[in-house]
Amino acid sequence: MPDSTLHEPVLDWYDEHARDLPWRRPEASPWSVLVSELMLQQTPVVRVLPVHAAWLERWPTPAALAAEPVGEAVRAWGRLGYPRRALRLHAAAVAITERHDGLVPDDHGALLALPGVGDYTAAAVASFAFGRRHVVLDTNVRRVLGRVVGGAEHPRPSVTKAEREEAALLVPDDDATAATWAVAVMELGALVCTAAGPRCEECPVADQCAWRAAGYPAYDGPARRAQAWDGTDRQCRGRLMAVLRDADGPVRRSALDAAWGPEAQRLRCLAALVADGLLVHVAEDVYALP
DNA sequence: CACACGTGGTC
DNA sequence: TGACCAAGTGT
Secondary structure (H helix, E strand, C coil), rough: CCCCCCCCCCHHHHHHHHHCCCHHHHHHHHHHHHHHHHHHHHCCCHHHHHHHHHHHHHHCCHHHCCCCHHHHHHHHHHCCCCCCHEEEEEEEEHHHHHHHHCCCCCCCHHCCCCCCCHHHHHHHHHHHCCCCCCCCCCHHHHHHHHHHCCCCCCCCCCCHHHHHHHHHHHCCCCHHHHHHHHHHHHHHHHHHCCCCCCHHHCCCHHHHCCCHHHHCCCCCCCCCCCCCCCCCCCHHHHHHHEEEEECCEEEEEEHHHCCCCHHHHHHHHHHHHHHHCCCCCECCCCCEEE
């Protein structure tokens, strides 16, 4: 049976402190929610806000996006990062247009079949856009439950079966409350129970928190390796893509050569970007967005 | 299952 | 100042 001593304070806190985000408004379409979820993968809300607004303005429906070349999506993605998500969102729009009459599906399985939609995003869209009862397990929820229930500072690198079962037990019985619970726990993790410097004085369940009760023991799991950046292929790819985004049309190899020094790596990344579908090799020494 | 995949802000 | 972090997915 779901734990009402946890539900009530969290739901009350959410009612009072929830941010007014465009994709949470009553008039937000399922498409708006889906777009927001793809953009929010590994990306902070503040950076998503303007891109999401422009995207929905330009492409109010999946069909509108599906009708455009995928390169337009890549360009509109701007500097959100992980531009393959733009590819996937465009591909999802095509799939929705072709297989679902242009309507974002409300079924978890159908959502999961869309490009760029994994277990988390499928549950999130079904829950937030359609009010369905699902286990919505993102990094925020994992951290909050891991602390309050599990007594650990940070979740493990990957989701465990026990963790998923624990989260499932806490989901309220009815659809509407379950959907609010999901977004409320996420919001608590985003605003109060943050990864670094949690504001426990503001937490509605601080008095029930196992981590707090244990005296805030430090993380003792396997080391979480920091992501390298300088000199990596990712940095190189980013530089290359920036050249294409900032250009009006196709660019010459010389422009790309100037964007990244080490030639072998530059050529390797260029080939990988073409293989990924983020760039097309339109002519000898000429590249363009797809 | 570990790793690749962008970007920029924060403490 | 640099390490860590932000609503994960695909392979």
